[in-house]
Amino acid sequence: MTDATPVSESREGAVAVLTLQSPPVNALGSALREGIRAAIERAEADPAVKAIVLIGGGRMFSAGADITEFGKPQSGIGLPDLLNRIEAVGKPVVAAIHGNALGGGLETALACHYRVAVPSAKVGLPEVKLGILPGAGGTQRLPRIVGPRKALEVIVGGAPIGAKQAAAMGLIDDLAPEESLRAHAVAFAERVAAEGRPLTKIRDREDRIAEGRDDPGLFDAFRTENARRMRGFEAPEACIACIEAACRLPFEQGLAFEREQFLTLVSGEQSAAQRYVFFAERQTAKIPDVPETTPARPVAKVGIIGAGTMGGGIAMNFLNAGLPVTIVETKREALDRGLGTIRTNYENTARKGRLRPEDVETRMGLLTDTLDLDALKDCDLIIEAVFEDMAIKQEIFSKLDRIAKPGAILASNTSYLDIDAIAAATGRPGDVIGLHFFSPANVMRLLEVVRGARTSQDVIATAMQVGRRIGKIAVLVGVCHGFVGNRMLAQRQREANRLILEGVKPWDVDRVIHDFGLPMGPFAMSDLAGLDIGWSRETNRSETVRDLLCEQDRRGQKTGAGFYDYDAKRNATPSPVTEEIIATVAARQGVAQKPASDQEILERCLYPMVNEDAKILEEGKAIRASDIDIVWINGYGWPVYRGGPMFWADGIGLRRVLERLRAYEALYGDAFKPSPLLERLAADGKGFKDL
Template sequence: MAQDVNANDNVVSTARKGAVAVLTLQSGPVNALGTALRQGILAAVEAAEADAAVKAIVLIGGGRMFSAGADITEFGKPQSGISLPDLLNRIEASTKPVVAAIHGNALGGGLETALACHYRVAVPSAKVGLPEVKLGILPGAGGTQRLPRVVGPRKALDVIVGGSPIGAKAAAAMGLIDELAPEDSLRAHAVAFAERVVAEGRPLLKIRDRDDKIAEGRENPGLFAAFREENARKTRGFEAPEACIACIEAACRLPFDEGLAFERAEFQKLVSGTQSAAQRYVFFAERQAAKIPDVPDDTPARPIARVGVIGAGTMGGGISMNFLNAGIPVTIVETKRDALDRGIKTIRTNYENTAKKGRLKPEDVETRMGLLTDTLELEKLAECDLIIEAVFEDMGIKKEIFSKLDTIAKPGAILASNTSYLDIDAIAAMTGRPADVIGMHFFSPANVMRLLEVVRGEKTAKDVIATAMQIGRKVGKIPVLVGVCHGFVGNRMLAQRQREANRLILEGVTPWDVDRVVYEFGLPMGPFTMSDLAGLDIGWSRETNKSESVRDLLCEQDRRGQKTSAGFYDYDAKRKATPSKVTEEIIAKVAERQGVKRRDATDQEILERTLYPMINEGAKILEEGKAIRASDIDIVWINGYGWPVYRGGPMFWADTIGLPKVLERLRAYEAEYGEDFKPSALLERLAAEGKGFKDL
């Protein structure tokens, strides 16, 4: 019978089952390894070790998991109590066998704790991993040294540099878990396992002493170079992945304690750097975006049992897939049968391609397609709880659709527009139920991109906002609430960058130099590569456009982007881009016609003129209340436009530069180029007060 012997200030409870001490972590909700829990574990382990009646120790998580890892709010603060590396060395040095019993998650420091134990058991549903790289750091409590000794350096590289959790079954297959336990009896199984260890006189298996698996890294040093090359695109610009690789290399060539010292030095370098600060900021900013001051968390959401989507094109099809993936039935509407069939075929092809890659079971393809109903009749949307319009970006068309929906949709149905620019209030005014109208701006490709701009109209009901935010999360998006203005947050700021990019090429900078500077900054592509990818003829018409801009002249020559193998760039059969002489000639012609003086610009000027106006526009958005907080703007840009997460978003980046410096450069450009660079009042005020956007 179990008996309590030590409460350890309630963060670790100790019970005894026969000769086995069971130490339960009770620092909810995720057993983060903060100071109190570390001290509690230390005290409990030492008490169990000092108790002659205890022959073995089981370390198990209370609540829903073993441990989600370190308390990241402690990073950068003075050390308090025993450090995690020292605690884990102490556990590993225990004179009695310590068994980690894992359910839920054992992530980061949680897995490092399990690795310091002599044995590990887990339920099949458990997940383990070392995701520190996603916070711009590395496992700093021995993870980069112990894991390669258990699974080998190649698998350790996948786990640590990849950062994604793996299931307990896969972990057991690679030797990380010693035994799988029944889902409903982990504690009893772990105790029985510990009793067997004692009865059979098994050794205290210290991972630090293992050498067999890391021999691979010594005998095949090219393994690390090959991994770097394979992952160069994914890790571009990030500091942490290279530090992780270097630490795993160190595990293969250095004695354990020297490897630990190397790991600690690399960890300290990263945790005090700007990239890690940015990535930790983003971690919290994503969670903060869900909080809306005047829409409490307990605001009742409207039930969404069926969704209607108007338009079966690229956006409509992608939007539909999000809901099908979540098991929500979708009715998709088009005006013509051929367009509808084409859209349905594209959805099926997307799913079948995913299945071919092994990321979806063939039967799942049929399950999802079985949830999709296609129709040419708008009236078939009458029973939908949420209807999302995803048609051509034309106000007249959208107004007509919403006017019809007003007569078709059932009472309480939410009417949403996927518009990326247009006035939601003007659209809502076409109905007798403006409180039910909201913007839900998905980003292309809608079934892949994580961002969802939820656009709050003047009369949008609070429960409609709550529902849009909740359903966004349910379908795997990161919803951010924004206000009504042209382009909302993301596209409104993007327009600033595009304007200056177009101005720069007329002044003499080549499109490829603008793209290179933006790409080297860390964005996935520059403005002209992006234009070619999207298609230069979006919103262009031979009848209405007047051969005034570079874009007009390119389109008139059927240089409309990648789809025509020519745009700003020339493209080969594999869509590889090369700079175009034709484009240079067209730019020179437009510049001459407009009387633009040609000159060179430094990379720094290109960077400042394309990105500083975005910061300024973000400040105006905050002034106008179109975004709740600066961090929401950063989440929009990271998840919708590929802003490098290690720079934290445009507003965080501005704080790292210093707002006085940004203001000084904007004023200099204003003197030269005029009102487009006029600093916002908020930016001027914050700079004068010595504050940043983080202080709002």
């Protein structure tokens, strides 16, 4: 066989070893599927072969299907037919798993008669994250080997599990030493053949699925328990329905039902959106003027200025990654409070079983606290996370210019402010960059990396690399007020505030935005964050709805009242007080009252965001439209099944978006004035995807 052969074949005694050779992840594209089929049939036909081992070459067994084939005509044998063929082999077939066996990779292993894995291996069926379901028997075979309850967790949850956990479930038959998987699998296959063990076909197993027949209510209970997490998504319900089918239908009928559900999902809008997001996330790392070969600066120690909510959360990211952190505050009380919050967060995680108690102490042991800014002199990366005030930030960066060692990266966690103005306070603007974390910083996945006009290439490369190292999705953006995410958010907030002055109730605006798929509407979000952020009695002008709410100490959930009234458990109810305040402000401003349909509410809140997106692209503040989508999905909760604002707008059609913007411009003025880029794309019949 040549190196280009997708499956290499070798013999160890009476065992044929078939190695998948389709780097980098052994994706089960048409060539590999055909290679497996041919190799299996040759081994089955050879009387000298008594057993077969299927093993992955390179880093893993298989990461699953080739996603790029979705929606295209099938070439060669399909994966469902291939797996039926493997299962029907008249000799023992053993899957030997290292690295990952995900999606179609795990389905392939399930079609084998036995499964051996190294302890570090991970297995799973993550298709739900692409808006689909396992379409090659995964929803039918897995419940038969682990039971419906575990199958629901694995398939609907979509997260991979470790080999030891899989073995405890009965999914893995034997664990092999890390360094000798191949030899162990061959020896296992030899024993199976010599002992004449049965060729166990998962399709024939009925004992584990009896639970689903005896307790059909477990499926509705699972739906109820996970309703919030599954809200708006089509694929989770289809997965549940298929697992139910596995429990009540014969195997072949269950397979047919699974295939029908798979084909419906894969051709639907949600799966198209989720597959788009899958690739868009990977695109964010590609920066045209910063080659992948750009050397990154070493980051072995991190300094953080500010131990408040943001500073503490940022510190946890680095502690989680095993990096020592020095955190600085101006007062001992603030420092102790911040350290206490960090420890409490870790201890709460440990109580939930997601962290070992000793890990809490390990991470806290990496944290050094100080009141002395000079203690940051040996840090490789210093992140300022203080109050959003330009004068304060410039003063800090001026001091850092004196303190920080040569080559240290100086970063600001600003949400809005001009990175170039901050960098100007130093004599090393090339070392300055923005790292905009989102609250809570230890949870939210998004990191906006803000490049200044003089930020050096290696600083950008390092920031992007550091983002990945601490588990963030880093997106490079340019300097402008609010960068990408908050600049777009301002458009929605403006229109939401205008709508309520026109007579639309805040809870109706929130309902429309929530029903669209976002976690909460603008007014519920404001109550959660606190209405008094940036507000003070000293500067209050009693002009806006927010001003009057804060004057009455209605500052959001923390005071039990804001736009909504809250009970002791923070359950919200519409407030007549808020309605009166809104009516007062509307009368003062002479705003005419008029009704608005749900469609108008949605368009007025979201279409200006799309328009702002186009301006951001025109100005070069984002590299590509998909980067903007990733910002809003991971930083603001835009529903992934809608693919981000730009993808969503393309689906509507930019001509339609332009038409509605012009209509609103005629009514409400320049706030809706279409961007030239949007007009040009609409005129050409193109979308943001064509840029």
